[in-house]
Amino acid sequence: MNGILIRNGYVVDKSKTEQNDIYIENGRIAAVGRDIPCTPKEVIDAKGMFVLPGLIDMHCHLREPGQEHKETIETGSYAALKGGFTSIACMPNTSPPIDNAPLVRFVKSRAEAAGNAKVYVIGCITKGQKGEELAEIAKMQEEGIVAISDDGTFVTDSSLMKNALEYAKTYGLLTISHSEDKTLSNSGVVNEGVNSTVAGLRGINRAAEEIGVAREIILAEHTGARLHIAHVSTAGSIELVRSAKNRGVKVTCETCPHYFTATDEEVLSYNTNAKINPPLREDADVDAIIAGLKDGTIDVIATDHAPHTKSEKNREFDAAPFGTVGFETALSLAYTFLVDTGDIELPELVRLMSYNPSKILGIEGGQLKQGAVADIAIFDPEIEWTVNAAELSSKSKNSLFDGWKLTGKVTQVIVDGVIKRI
């Protein structure tokens, strides 16, 4: 008696949904079909549920080293599991930032010790994220980084960014850009629009993001390097990516659930969990993002899970840090606001949240076929639940979605063929 059998579920992969059983043995998927001949040690009855390849989050913040009061690799990777994420890639803007090989090794060993979701490391583009000198990218790659990024900051020196793209290209590494012209975003805290005027809050004009995106695309185009735009939030950014892809530029991009489920109306009550960078935008942007998800312009839905403590967020709006946590609500939000509405089908969602990230980062996962790694999330679409931020598993509870009613929840998670307790 060996292995795990998942029975009666609707297996969803990147192209179809089909009722099938899955048999797992020795950490891998041994068979997908009906009436699989096997003698499993454990049987999971997935009747009425969707069986998905484990989700892969290519943008999150685990805050370790240096900001463990907000989150740790252990608590973050556990919260990720609860959201159905079996692999996550964490950003390097920690204290100190992950700009050298020993720190990459540190994060990986902490993740291994935790034994929750698999953690992949994204290294800095520049030393200390200062935007002045390249970080030791090749040495970090030897330790296994999957991409480089100075997320949270923008490399303002275009010549340095061009060098970074060329250098990363040498090693086949992906460069992820947080695209933002900081001279334009300045001291802004919300989207510049009618709602910023009504609330009396300093606005960030959308040009700040779009100018950043345009520059990165042009540099990627001329260097032939692989570029991924982080957290796109505006209709203009999506249009820039769309036309770049049409020209054959090697660009991919991601958005986050808050950009297709919420607008800057959320800031009227000075809710600091609605203070996010890039900021929540307007209805037309939400529509453009959904259109971009449908037509493939947007490749990935990532969480940008950004934990901050209660005292940090329970402050005057201007003084609060940017960000919302996102692991535990992402899939349910995507299901409620994209699939349940009929905008996209589940296989498309699997591409956005599992298959595409695995291809872009070059890591295993994203598929439910014989021989694939047994990273699986089981999702029950019948569970109607209300988000209670206080009960989230991440160490910090700063969720924009507190009190929201969602459809569907992850009930089981398997990593490397092992059922994880969540």
Added chain:
Amino acid sequence: MLRSKDLLGLKGLTAEEIESIISLAFDMKRVLKSRQTTNDLSGKSVVTLFYENSTRTRNSFETAARLMGARTSSIAASTSSVTKGESLIDTGRTLDALMADIIIIRHSMSGAPHLLAKNVKAGVINAGDGMDEHPTQALLDIYTMKEKFGSVKGLKVVMVGDIKHSRVARSNLWALNKLGAQVVLVAPNTLLPAGIESLGCTVVPDLEEAAVGANVIMGLRLQLERQKAGLFPSISEYSSMFEINREKIAGASPDLLIMHPGPINRDIEICGEIADSGLSVINEQVTNGVAVRMAVMKLLGGSK
């Protein structure tokens, strides 16, 4: 009584609530001018918590509170434990513990009074938060207009200056719209907030053109640092286009009122001659401010 224990802004008030404050203020002005006092706040503690400097607004609130029998105290953030890093919420809780009934807060960050109000038992009055609102200023402005014109409805009110950063302009805009006035804004685009015309006003960048038929022209304070931020090229250019002077107001209504929240930058926002003339009600605004603040504090009545 107002619906809430606090007065955080005018955008959330109904026209009726605004009218009730104004009409009570008329009674309070009579008390004030006859140098009387009342017992409305007898035994109550009113604290002014100012994170930004102010003499006139703070003084106005303290005068109003004492005329109604309250004991008052004031905290200036620059000399308090705020410099030791004490948070707004902790400061508020300390004031609750000191049995404050009403806290009057001025803060440089929009939404600060809302955060405070959620976390204290005391009633909170917003004396100006960032670029959001300055409700008692707009209330006294409306009072001043009502005193002169009887009603605000149908009046053409022109506001000139840095609308973008002005909480006074915003509070006035919300109230004037609710009460049926016609609002015209005069400013270069760099000093106008996003989408302002969709909120119930028109923008006419030429002051002389905007002033035609105006019943009220309100100058707003220009913060001279805005020039360094690249929002306009020079004080000289600003005042040549936007200074309220005889030439610019030639086409205004004969019953024109010149208003300004003060303190004025003489000969930049308003020419000195006009500020000192019979058209100006700038000093009357200050007196009306005490009456309006008496009315507000009486209606809030202290903590529940």
